[in-house]
Amino acid sequence: MxxxxxxxxxxxxxxxxxxPAQSISKTHVVFMLxxxxxxxxxxAWFSWGAFFTGLALYVISGLGITVGYHRLLSHRAFRARTxxxxxxxxxxxxxxxxxxxRWVADHRxxxxxxxxxxxxxxIARGLFFAHVGWVFYVFPKDYDQRxxxxxxxxxxxxxxxxxxxxxxxxxxxxLGGLLLLTGGLSYFLWGFCARLVLLYHSxxxxxxxxxxxxxxxxxxAHGTNNWLVAMLAFGEGWHNNHHxxxxxxxxxxxxxxxxxxxxxxxxxxxxxLVWDVSLVKLDATAKRGGVLxxx
Numbered sequence: 001m002x003x004x005x006x007x008x009x010x011x012x013x014x015x016x017x018x019x020p021a022q023s024i025s026k027t028h029v030v031f032m033l034x035x036x037x038x039x040x041x042x043x044a045w046f047s048w049g050a051f052f053t054g055l056a057l058y059v060i061s062g063l064g065i066t067v068g069y070h071r072l073l074s075h076r077a078f079r080a081r082t083x084x085x086x087x088x089x090x091x092x093x094x095x096x097x098x099x100x101x102r103w104v105a106d107h108r109x110x111x112x113x114x115x116x117x118x119x120x121x122x123i124a125r126g127l128f129f130a131h132v133g134w135v136f137y138v139f140p141k142d143y144d145q146r147x148x149x150x151x152x153x154x155x156x157x158x159x160x161x162x163x164x165x166x167x168x169x170x171x172x173x174x175l176g177g178l179l180l181l182t183g184g185l186s187y188f189l190w191g192f193c194a195r196l197v198l199l200y201h202s203x204x205x206x207x208x209x210x211x212x213x214x215x216x217x218x219x220x221a222h223g224t225n226n227w228l229v230a231m232l233a234f235g236e237g238w239h240n241n242h243h244x245x246x247x248x249x250x251x252x253x254x255x256x257x258x259x260x261x262x263x264x265x266x267x268x269x270x271x272x273l274v275w276d277v278s279l280v281k282l283d284a285t286a287k288r289g290g291v292l293x294x295x
Contacts, residue, residue: 038193064091099168235259
């Protein structure tokens with residue numbers, strides 16, 4: 001129905017009955033150690049060209065996560081042309097945070113079980129776990145695949161997203177190889193390692209800091225609004241707003257709540273590449289002080 005917040009589309013509370021125990025992935029641990037070591041080493045091979053290349057790629061891959069993986073694929077906050085959807089998803093895959101289906105499944109599960117046992121990065125398990133510890137844990141493969149399929153049925157109709165899920169690491173590794181071949185070690189360390197580390201922690205801060213510190217516009221919703229995280233993560237730090245209105249394409253609702261992801265969506269809408277954009281119109285007399293509409 002027009003104006004209704006559908007919540008996390010496609011989410012299932014319990015995809016297969018009893019949830020099996022998770023185990024630590026040694027591959028994830030080793031990869032994170034190597035990438036973080038590379039980010040530290042980047043300062044020994046500093047060049048302005050490599051630094052600004054890394055910064056540009058940070059913006060591209062970061063907006064791929066926030067606008068593509070999150071607001072478009074996870075919450076269907078707007079509709080987009082197929083080519084735009086696929087470009088945004090590919091940009092998101094450069095962040096090496098997993099494929100679009102897994103990322104969406106985890107995020108929808110987070111909304112369905114916020115700050116409870118079913119939350120993939122439950123803050124009740126401690127700040128370290130919510131920030132980075134959860135990344136190292138994996139479910140058994142058969143359960144994980146079933147969980148992802150059931151929570152992303154709406155996305156599995158696009159064969160490109162299914163392919164990107166299967167080979168999610170390919171665009172990011174190809175980018176790393178291209179940086180090394182064309183720019184040398186400095187460009188690889190800044191454009192691949194340092195970029196990923198900054199992007200990882202800015203994303204993880206939404207799970208940790210934005211469930212611990214900040215203010216709330218909506219006292220009955222999870223999460224907090226944290227301006228520092230919002231600056232680092234292109235508007236994702238207005239997390240209390242997001243939990244109150246998960247289907248809204250704009251998360252910065254107050255005049256001072258800068259939302260760069262929303263700025264990109266606005267540009268895409270003016271270019272008629274996206275439409276049916278979901279927005280909150282603040283109204284003190286309405287439920288939660290606003291109403292969700294499609295524009």
